Amino acid sequence: MSLLVLLQEVARAATDLAPIAKLGAALAAGIATIGAAMGISKIGSSALESMARQPEAAGNIQSSMILAAAFVEGVSLFAVVVCLLVAVG
Amino acid sequence: MKIWKYIISLSFLMCLLFGAHSFALAESEEKESFNAGEVIIEHVLDSYEWHIFTWKGREVSVYLPCIVFNEGKCYTFSSRVFHENEQYKTVNKTNSEELVFAIPHEGNYKGKIVIVNADGTLKRPVDISITKNVLALFISCALIIILFYLVTKAYQKRGEKAPKGLQSLFEWLIVYVRDDIARKAINEKSVDRYLPYLVTVFFFIFINNLLGLIPIFPFGANITGNITVTACLALFTFFITNLLGNKEYYKDIFNTPGVPWFLKFPLPLMPIIETVGCFTKPFVLAVRLFANITAGHIVVLGFISSVFIVAQISAAGGAAMSVFSLILAIFVDCIELLVAYIQAYVFTLLSALYFGMASKEHEHR
Numbered sequence: 421m422s423l424l425v426l427l428q429e430v431a432r433a434a435t436d437l438a439p440i441a442k443l444g445a446a447l448a449a450g451i452a453t454i455g456a457a458m459g460i461s462k463i464g465s466s467a468l469e470s471m472a473r474q475p476e477a478a479g480n481i482q483s484s485m486i487l488a489a490a491f492v493e494g495v496s497l498f499a500v501v502v503c504l505l506v507a508v509g
Numbered sequence: 510m511k512i513w514k515y516i517i518s519l520s521f522l523m524c525l526l527f528g529a530h531s532f533a534l535a536e537s538e539e540k541e542s543f544n545a546g547e548v549i550i551e552h553v554l555d556s557y558e559w560h561i562f563t564w565k566g567r568e569v570s571v572y573l574p575c576i577v578f579n580e581g582k583c584y585t586f587s588s589r590v591f592h593e594n595e596q597y598k599t600v601n602k603t604n605s606e607e608l609v610f611a612i613p614h615e616g617n618y619k620g621k622i623v624i625v626n627a628d629g630t631l632k633r634p635v636d637i638s639i640t641k642n643v644l645a646l647f648i649s650c651a652l653i654i655i656l657f658y659l660v661t662k663a664y665q666k667r668g669e670k671a672p673k674g675l676q677s678l679f680e681w682l683i684v685y686v687r688d689d690i691a692r693k694a695i696n697e698k699s700v701d702r703y704l705p706y707l708v709t710v711f712f713f714i715f716i717n718n719l720l721g722l723i724p725i726f727p728f729g730a731n732i733t734g735n736i737t738v739t740a741c742l743a744l745f746t747f748f749i750t751n752l753l754g755n756k757e758y759y760k761d762i763f764n765t766p767g768v769p770w771f772l773k774f775p776l777p778l779m780p781i782i783e784t785v786g787c788f789t790k791p792f793v794l795a796v797r798l799f800a801n802i803t804a805g806h807i808v809v810l811g812f813i814s815s816v817f818i819v820a821q822i823s824a825a826g827g828a829a830m831s832v833f834s835l836i837l838a839i840f841v842d843c844i845e846l847l848v849a850y851i852q853a854y855v856f857t858l859l860s861a862l863y864f865g866m867a868s869k870e871h872e873h874r
Binding site for chain 1: 550793796797800801804851852854855
C-alpha cells in the first residue's frame with residue numbers, strides 16, 4: 421500500500437516519466453527471464469526423466485527438448501524486444 | 510591428451526596478453542569516457558559506413574555509397590561527406606537550388622539520411638543506399654551461391670559415387686532438411702514443391718547467423734538480426750503458404766469443421782480468430798529470429814564492453830576483468846553457434862509445418 425502511495429508521489433513530482441519507464445523496462449526484462457527459466461527447466465527435467473525411463477528414445481527426446489526450448493526462449497525474447505523498445509525510445 | 514594442455518595454456522596466455530594490452534591502452538588513452546550502451550547499439554544496428562577499428566583516435570572504416578532519390582532525380586555520394594561535416598550541400602537537379610542532406614542524431618529520423626528544407630523541416634527521401642547490412646548481404650549471398658555451385662558441380666561430376674570434400678559437408682545437412690524437416694511435415698505428394706525454398710531458407714539463415722559471429726572485416730554484420738531481413742523471410746513463407754494453399758486449407762480457416770455454427774454465423778468469431786492466427790504466425794517467425802540473434806550479439810558485446818567499463822575505473826582491474834570476461838565471451842559465443850543452428854532449424858521446421866498444413870490431403874473418414 422505504501423509502495424503504491426510512494427510511486428504516485430514520485431509520478432506526480434516527475435515532469436518527465438522517462439526514468440520510470442526505463443525502470444519498468446528493466447524490471448520487465450527480469451520478470452521475463454524468470455518465466456523463460458521456469459519453462460526451460462520444466463522442459464529439461466521432464467526430458468531427462470523420460471530419457472532415464474527409456475534410453476533408446478534419447479535421440480528423439482533430445483531433439484524435441486531443444487525444439488521446445490527454442491520456442492519458450494522465443495516467447496521470452498518478445499518481452500525483451502518490448503523492453504528494449506521502451507528503454508531506448 | 511597432451512595437446513589439450515597446450516591449447517588451454519595457450520588460450521590462457523592469450524587472455525593474459527589481451528589483459529595486458531588493455532591495461533597499457535587504458536593508461537595511454539585520453540580520458541574519453543566509454544559509453545557501453547552506445548557502442549553496443551552501434552554494433553547491432555545498420556549504418557552508412559562500415560567501421561572496422563579506431564587506430565590512435567582515427568577511425569578506419571569503409572565509407573559506403575549513399576544512393577538517394579529526390580523528386581525523381583538520383584543523388585549518389587559517399588557517406589564520407591557526413592564524417593567530415595554535419596551537412597552535405599549539393600545542387601538540386603530539378604530547380605538548381607541548394608539541396609542539403611544531413612544525418613540527424615536524434616528524433617524520428619535518427620541515423621538516417623534526411624533532406625533539410627529551407628525552413629528547417631526534415632524530409633526523408635527514397636533511400637536505396639548500400640548500407641552495411643546490404644553490403645554484408647551481397648557478400649554472404651555471393652559466398653552461398655559459390656558454395657552451392659561447387660556442390661552441384663561435384664554432384665554432376667561424381668554421379669552416384671560417394672561424396673567427397675565440400676559435397677560431403679553439405680550433403681548431410683541437405684538430406685537432414687529433406688528427410689527430418691520437409692518429409693516429416695509435408696505429405697509426399699507435395700514435398701517437392703516446397704523443398705527448394707526450405708533448403709534455401711535453412712542455409713541462408715544458418716550461414717548468415719554464422720557469418721555474423723565472425724568479428725573480422727567482411728563478416729560480422731548483424732544481418733539476420735535486422736528486423737527487415739527476417740520480416741522479408743517471414744513474408745516469403747506467408748506468401749508461399751497462402752498462394753499455394755489448397756481448398757482444404759481455406760475451408761479450415763473460414764469454415765472450420767467440427768466447430769458449432771453459432772461461432773460462425775451471426776458474428777464470424779472462428780474465421781476471425783483463424784485469420785488473425787494466419788497473420789501472427791509469420792510475424793512470430795520474424796520476431797523470434799530477430800530477437801534471438803540480436804540478443805546473442807548484445808550479450809557478447811556486453812561481456813567485451815565490461816572489460817572497458819572496469820578499465821575506466823582502474824587499469825589493473827581491467828586487466829584482471831579481461832581474462833574472465835574473455836572466457837565468458839568465448840562461452841557465450843559457443844552458445845551462439847548452437848543458437849545459429851537452432852534458429853535456422855526452427856524457422857525451417859515451422860515453415861515446413863505451415864506448408865504441410867496448407868497442402869494437407871483430405872482424410873477420408
